[in-house]
Amino acid sequence: MKDTEQSIIEAAILIFNEDLSAPLEKVAEKAETTRRTLHRYFKDRKELMQRCEKEIRRSCAIAMTQAYNSSEDPVIQLENMFYAGIQCGTKHTFLHKLHQLHDHAHETSNKDCVKFEQTFQLWNSHLKLLQTTGLISAHLSSEWIQNLYNGIVTACIASQNQTQMNQQDVKKFAWFSFSRGIGI
Structure with missing residues (x-):
């Protein structure tokens, strides 16, 4: 069942x-x-969408936590978390789509917004740590970095759907683009 x-x-x-x-x-x-x-x-559709959101938050949070715990080196932690986001792929982009619907206003008092933020809390706090320690450019806002990341994950999904592209190459290209984009 x-x-x-x-x-x-x-x-x-x-x-x-x-x-x-x-x-x-x-x-x-x-x-x-x-x-x-x-x-x-x-x-109904609403119940299915709610379950989809719950599944996405659960699986992405597990993947990010495992990736973070895979190393003590903060840059390697970021790289592994980046790959975990790519692995979550469609789930990651779908959650962002749901959260950015045209009628959505992000509010800290909204329980769905809180759950959304908690899903990416480890990722965001790690980015801030890397910025304060000078490993990532302090000139970039966290919103910009998040949008860059989302764009690269979307590009990865599109590239993975093209059968002629090697999956390992896609991951390498993605990390190269992201790491250079944030100044690592």
């Missing part, structure tokens, strides 16, 4: 990342199930 539920969530993330208004039939088809089965697990 959990495999079907998880397949639906993963399919929804992929489908909705491309088109937030895609029909649930398309999600069911991607999950290789029926719409009827989809509704056994999720009563």
Whole structure:
């Protein structure tokens, strides 16, 4: 039962990342199930979207924490966290899309905004540490660095979808671009 539920969530993330208004039939088809089965697990689109967000926050937070704990060297920690973000790929970009919808105003009193910030708290605090220690250019705002990172993750996803590109090359190109862009 959990495999079907998880397949639906993963399919929804992929489908909705491309088109937030895609029909649930398309999600069911991607999950290789029926719409009827989809509704056994999720009563409606809103509930499915909420579960997608929860899954994304959980998996991205785990990946970032593991990457951070993989080294004592702050630059290697950043590089590994960067790769974890790329590994989260579509999940990462989808979470940002959901959080930046046209009718969304980011507020610290909004519980969804708080959860969003907590997902990236380790990443953001590590960037600030690297800036205060001079390992990253202090001329760049954290918002700029985050937007640069999001753009590179999006470029990685597009490149990975092109079968002629070697996946290891994509990761190397991405880190090269990001690290040079922030002054490492």
